[in-house]
Amino acid sequence: MNAIRQRLAPAARRQQIIDAASVLYRDRPYDEVSTAELAQAAGVARGLINHYFGDKRELFLEVMRGSILMPESALPDYDGMTLEERARLTMDWILDAATTYGQAWVAASGAANLHGASDVQAIVDEADDRAARLVLDALGLPDTPHLRARLRPLAALTKAICREWLQRGTYTRDESLDLLTDSVLLFVQTPAPPSEGRP
Structure with a gap:
């Protein structure tokens, strides 16, 4: 039929x-x-x-x-939390999103390298910039060009860690969370260059 x-x-x-x-x-x-x-x-x-x-x-x-644009809604409630607490909760939220969007997001994250085309790279760059803005907002930090530039590479690290955890099983979720929390704190707590903010 x-x-x-x-x-x-x-x-x-x-x-x-x-x-x-x-x-x-x-x-x-x-x-x-x-x-x-x-x-x-x-x-x-x-x-x-x-x-x-x-x-x-x-x-x-x-x-x-x-597949690779992280959602912008449903962030946790950060009222009264320290930067360290916000960082851990944000990375925990991202790992939850990776579990939900999971295999498609992780598999697509390497597509720019696989295909090398500028249109694919533009989508990956857009996703990385959006993720940097989302994390800065979640951490309660200003969206400055310097901080966003420091966080954009964190997107590649996040995808690599998620591949190790979700696809290869070389990291546990807790290990992934520890690595990402330590990394985001390192990236945002490094002082801005002396020229930042000068006319």
Whole structure:
């Protein structure tokens, strides 16, 4: 018996395709997933991939963007906490997010190195900058160019630690939390250069 294709609003159909592609790209590299497979997984005609995304690469970039941008909401309550307590609670929250978004986020984090294209790198850079801003906000620190620049590399370290924990099992969650908490404190507590803030 043929399945009846459900009529969806364009935004819902687009998201359906992204969700199906996310599952395929979580386990396989970009080059090994065909447009026909993407369409079949989403339960749509192949032409709809091109209609909504232009081509397979644009769909991949949408999956990347959704996989590596950390959420901005539901941060813990930090009232009355020290910087050290805020740092540990923030890194704990990020590890929870990595567990939820987990394999897709960790797998996608290396995609810029795998594909080397500027459009992929731009998405990774956007995600790293957004994560730096989120952490500064959570720590109650000002969003200065210097502090944001110090925290952007922490995103790569966070992804590497999460790979060790989630994929390789070489770290426990507690070890990961300790490493990340110590690292974020080191990054933000180093004094600003003498020129910072001068006219």
